[in-house]
Every structure is written in structure tokens, then in C-alpha cells.
């Protein structure tokens with residue numbers, strides 16, 4: 112029998128979740144976190160009285176009817192939190208003045224798409240049919256009455272059995288391929304851009320299914336308060352977090368992980384070591400690649416990841432009451448293509464936080480622009496910090512000029528500008544190339560939905576991983592689910608019954 116001690120690297124959602132479930136099951140855990148805050152990527156920061164949210168747009172599993180909701184209850188995110196739902200996922204504005212609205216309600220979405228492009232009726236019906244299929248595809252909530260659980264469980268099994276082939280078809284089709292079924296270029300463009308073109312269509316359908324079922328909400332207050340609530344829950348269960356402690360190496364003796372060595376030179380030992388930090392750093396740096404066989408290397412060499420991003424935020428002395436409240440924002444066309452850093456943009460995607468007044472002083476609003484960018488471009492620039500800083504300023508100024516096209520007068524109302532590059536995300540969270548969500552789910556790795564990635568490394572005992580790098584699709588639910596999955600497997604190894612604690 113092990114002595115039940117576990118060291119966890121990283122206090123993001125993956126690490127905190129592993130800690131919470133482990134504490135609930137009698138393990139004695141300690142987290143080493145390099146930052147001075149919990150949450151990892153799920154964070155926000157303050158500038159000149161404004162709060163820049165660096166993560167949450169939607170929390171999947173917000174509906175108490177959903178099976179995922181129990182995770183948020185267990186890890187302490189639900190109590191006292193106000194969730195809001197939006198009628199619109201996003202707006203895609205055309206050069207010709209047409210507006211394509213991706214509604215959350217599937218009936219409204221279908222009607223709007225049919226009016227927008229009657230010639231695409233067949234493709235629209237296939238698309239919306241896929242969304243409706245995914246809507247029925249929700250497992251029963253653990254907290255629902257037994258009768259409801261049985262009914263929902265039966266429905267789930269039936270849908271799965273009858274519709275398996277259709278689900279497989281969507282799973283194996285990329286968004287880029289599916290959109291070719293539409294003739295209208297705006298529909299094609301909007302669906303292509305709403306996530307990443309290589310992403311499996313499955314995920315786009317689930318996006319709308321969750322929205323329709325009111326199961327993907329924005330939590331008022333944003334990201335950091337959720338992370339802090341989760342850290343509190345962990346501490347209340349008896350866990351310990353050491354902030355400002357960077358783990359440099361996993362100590363291995365005889366192919367067994369026995370401890371960690373920190374950047375300050377100190378060494379700490381436990382029966383089991385869990386890394387909930389970046390997967391690439393864990394495997395190739397903390398363990399020097401010694402336990403990376405071909406299967407372990409494959410994702411890092413072949414699987415596409417979410418793109419690295421630029422997050423440019425503005426604090427604006429203006430209320431945007433006449434703008435829609437959306438999950439992901441408005442995409443609008445630019446008069447002329449504009450060069451921003453390493454890419455040329457024909458349109459801009461802007462997210463107006465007019466739904467969360469807690470993020471700005473009274474009468475003011477935070478506006479954020481997210482853009483894909485190349486990590487290597489910024490890495491090269493940062494060889495000269497002055498050049499890097501100037502480029503960041505320039506990017507913010509160019510984007511502000513672009514925003515002026517859509518929101519006349521905004522330049523004179525901006526009180527705060529902030530630019531986060533992939534290097535910023537890398538510096539604060541350690542993620543590989545500043546990545547914000549790990550692996551894409553593509554037709555090639557779609558099987559991981561049914562058969563999750565391994566949380567161990569071949570040949571190394573007492574070592575485990577959790578977080579977005581062992582659960583394709585990433586996001587906060589993946590982090591939490593991977594923590595639970597890990598602790599269930601530890602309980603099994605130790606012959607214990609996995610249990611939950613209120």
C-alpha cells in the first residue's frame with residue numbers, strides 16, 4: 112500500500128481538479144505552482160481599472176441538467192456564480208451589409224440560415240440535423256432523480272446505437288470540408304472561422320447543441336474568480352499550494368518517479384508525481400525525453416494544436432448598449448486588407464464585453480480582439496526586447512484603427528491598451544508555443560473521444576499526467592475530467608472505492 116502522498120505540478124484546472132479528487136479520496140497532496148495565482152490559462156489581469164479576461168467565453172456544463180454540471184459543483188465553481196446565456200454565438204458581417212447571425216437557438220438558426228441563403232437548404236438541413244442529433248446526445252446528470260437518470264440513460268444509449276454512423280461521419284469530417292457543401296460564401300466563411308478549419312465538424316455541432324440546451328454559459332466576473340474558487344475548494348479539502356515554485360525536473364530513481372527538483376534547487380519527494388503542467392515541457396524537459404517512445408511522441412510531432420494567439424484588449428470609455436451580446440463576438444470586414452504582425456487580415460473578430468459590467472469601471476467597457484499568430488515570429492522579435500515592445504505597441508495601434516471602421520469615435524475613447532502575445536501565455540503558464548487549448552480534435556485523432564489518451568508514460572512508474580495535453584479538444588471541462596479520470600485510476604490501483612465529498 113502506498114503512503115498516499117502525491118506531488119502535483121501546476122495549479123491550473125487540471126492540477127487543481129486532480130488535487131480536489133485526490134483529497135476527497137484520502138490522498139495527501141501538495142501542488143507546486145510557478146505563478147503566484149491559481150488557474151493557469153483560466154485567468155484575468157488588471158490594467159488601469161479594467162479587467163482583461165484571458166480565457167472564459169463559455170463554460171460547457173453550466174446547465175444543472177447536464178451530466179457535466181456535477182464536475183463544476185464538485186470542484187467549487189457553481190456556488191454563488193451567476194451564469195448568463197446569449198441569444199447569439201456570433202455575428203458575421205458582410206461587405207455588402209448582409210449580417211449572418213449564428214443564433215444559439217437551433218430553430219431560430221435554421222430559419223435565419225434558410226432566409227439568408229435559400230439555395231443552401233439541403234446543406235442547412237444536414238447541418239442543423241447534426242446539431243439536433245448532438246442535442247439528444249447528453250448523458251444523465253448524476254444528481255438527477257433515479258427515474259430521470261434511467262430515462263436519459265436509455266435515450267442516450269438509443270441515440271448512440273441508432274445514430275452511430277451519422278456521428279462517425281461528422282467526427283471524421285473537418286469543418287473546412289463540410290463548409291464546401293454551402294454555396295453562400297458568407298456561410299462558408301463564418302463556419303470556417305468560428306473555430307479552426309481543421310477541427311472536426313463534430314465539435315461545431317456540439318457547440319450549437321450546448322448553446323441550444325443552455326449548457327454553455329458565461330460566468331459573470333470571468334475567469335480568475337472561478338480559478339480562485341477552485342483553489343479555495345482544494346485548500347478546504349486539506350491540500351497545499353506552494354506558489355512561485357517552478358518545477359525543473361522530475362526526480363527518477365530506477366524508472367520510478369520519486370520527487371521533483373525546483374528551480375530554487377530544493378527537492379521534494381512523494382510516492383506519486385503528477386504533472387498537470389505543459390505536456391511538451393513535462394515529457395521532453397522535466398524528464399529529458401527519456402520515456403518518450405514513438406506513441407508518446409506522435410502527437411507532439413504530428414497532431415495539429417490550436418493556433419498560438421494574440422490577445423489585444425482595450426479599455427473604452429463607452430457603453431456598447433447598441434451592440435449585440437454574444438458568446439464570441441462580431442466579425443466584420445475591413446475596407447482594405449491590413450498587415451498585422453505576421454499576417455494579413457481581411458476582417459477582424461472583436462468581442463465586446465458589454466455583458467459583464469464587473470470588468471470595467473461604471474459606464475466603460477472592455478473590448479478584446481483575438482488573432483491567430485505565429486509563435487516563432489514573436490520569439491524571433493523578442494531577441495531584442497525593445498523591438499518586441501515596439502511591435503506590440505504598433506499592433507495595438509493598427510487594431511485600434513481597424514476598430515475605428517466599425518465603431519467610429521472609439522480611438523478617442525480608449526483609456527487602456529494591452530497586448531498579450533504567445534510569449535506572454537508561455538511565460539505565465541509554461542504552455543508549449545504559448546498554446547491556449549492543446550490538441551485539436553481532427554478526423555485523425557477522433558478515436559481519443561472514446562479511448563482517451565494515456566495519462567502515464569511507458570517504462571516510468573508512479574508518474575501521471577493530466578490537463579489539456581492528455582485530453583484533445585482542451586478547455587476547462589477537459590482539465591477537470593482528466594483530474595477525475597486520474598484519481599479514479601489511482602483508487603483502482605489502490606483497491607479503494609472512488610468517492611466524492613460534499
Ligand SMILES: Cc1cc2nc3c(=O)[nH]c(=O)nc-3n(C[C@H](O)[C@H](O)[C@H](O)COP(=O)(O)OP(=O)(O)OC[C@H]3O[C@@H](n4cnc5c(N)ncnc54)[C@H](O)[C@@H]3O)c2cc1C
Pocket residue numbers: 120121122123124125126143144145146149150151152153165166167168169170171356357358359387388389422539540541542547548549577578579580585586587588590
Ligand atoms: C483566450 C483563451 C480563451 C479560452 N476560452 C475558453 C473557454 O471559453 N472555455 C473553456 O472551457 N476553455 C477556454 N480556454 C482554454 C482553457 O483555458 C484551457 O484549456 C485550460 O485552462 C487548460 O487547463 P490546464 O490545467 O490543462 O493547463 P494550464 O491552465 O496551462 O495549467 C498549467 C499550470 O501549470 C503551471 N506550470 C507550468 N509549468 C510549471 C512548472 N514547471 N512548475 C510549476 N508549475 C508549472 C502553470 O503556471 C499553470 O498554472 C481558453 C483559453 C484562452 C487562453
